[in-house]
Amino acid sequence: MSATDLLDLTATAATRALASGEIAAGELYEAYRARARADELNCFTWVSDGDPPLPAAGSPLGGVPLAVKDLFCTENVPSQSGSRILEGYLPPYTATAVERLQDAGVSLLAKTNQDEFAMGSSNENSAYGPVLNPWDPARVPGGSSGGSAAAVAAGLAPWALGTDTGGSIRQPAALCGIVGLKPTYGAVSRYGMIAFASSLDQAGPLTRDVTDAALMLRHMVGRDERDATSLQFPHEISLPSAERLDGVRLGVPEELAGEGIDAGVLQAFTAALEQAGALGASVERVRLPHALHALSAYYVIAPAECSSNLARFDGVRYGLRAEGATDLAGMYTSTRHDGFGAEVKRRIMLGTYALSSGYYDAYYGRAQRVRTKIVEDFRAVFERVDFVVTPTSPTVAFELGAKTGDPLSMYLNDFCTVPMSLAGIPAISIPCGLAGGEQGLGPGGAGLPVGLQLAGPAFSENSLLDAAFALEQAFGFDSTPARAGGRA
């Protein structure tokens, strides 16, 4: 098989070709490593330089290479969560999600660039510099799993592992024209993930198609005694096969699918709903009355948890220590000044403020009550419909630098993905077309991919993946930017 053909295989197809002996694991690994080393999008923080790891004979994933977001601890491999403050850190252990995938036979190919500590929606907050979007290198790939999404979209890795706190898998998947799944909270162990907001963080796949997402998820889920919030998944994750959506009820919440969504995105979304109808689904309008308050609640709860989680970075046990401080408190404050980037400082400040005496009830206490209302909104909607459907992001990929001067406008971009995170429910983003149709790239982001988000009740991953699969077949979207007319 030629190198080009090798790189065209989805991860699932590659596991079959590996199992049948049609291709060799070492050959596949070298082909991807050559691609990863030639990366011009700044997707990677580290690329393996050792011998290709040999998978155990008969392992289900048989040596398919995997790119892993920097924030997953990987034993003796740099893991900095995109931050200067973890400069030089070589973890003494591997995160459970990565370890389980390795046990199933994946080979670690590279670590991917990300927003620092997963705080961002554009991958512009990385100590390693921004990642470029393979559809148009003047634009962002989304964030925070921007390196993972861009690497998969550009064909530099067959698939990648990311994390999602408020949309950090789904939004970059949408902006790069690939598939991204945030599982039910607790489905995947958080052990060894450098924490951002512990009640929200979840690991999940970024892949070329829905089948690959199911295959990766199958080998990640399950209870882990090292993460007390992890849960036994109630059944095995199956590979999706649905061709029709007969009897499936889709709910379109007007709060997340109308005002605030760009026209080109809305056009692609509306066309996608028509295709869902043609597959037999019923589509109705539903209400999530508190959805627009989810963003406010999120931008209190996530920074509050971050301010607490990031207290551990103090220059004592790992990573950076500022030079020149003569007393302990000075060493702490200078290390944190030097080591954290602007956005991380902003979130720590916001969270510390929201938790501080006199403001706790007004901000953190209220945000947690709003969270209850969001959970109740979804519960009520799922009595009427099977899935909630929205655009994943209100815009297509925006230009580098477009929102960096205005943090609030960057935050507002997350309004379609944050409610599902607060409710802890699974949600998948699949590419549903190009903004403005198929006429190619034009001004204002026409011709860039648009993501469709499907969300279901907790642990509905199998039916969610099935519905996403049926839609994917109908959309027939080619997620290869070069073939679809990307500018890169």
Place this chain on the structure above:
Amino acid sequence: MIDRDEVLHVARLARLRLADEEIEPMARELSAVLDHVAKIAELDLDGVEPTTHVAELTGRLRADEPRESLPREVVLSQAPAVSGEGFLVPSPQA
């Protein structure tokens, strides 16, 4: 509106030194975000229980038995400064 003194107070709570030129932008940006999130004050949330966590789990404690942890030298190998068997830090009293 967050002012300079409040920024410095919160930075002190967060053990974060801010350079002079970081203070004014921080005040402005925090104010903008807090103004936006303050919209949740308009909601009637009387009697609504807070959600601290979506996974409804309680009392998931493992047995309190001694277990092996990472070897000391492995842990110390990542530290910026060590002394003998421990982490070395500047004096708190300096």
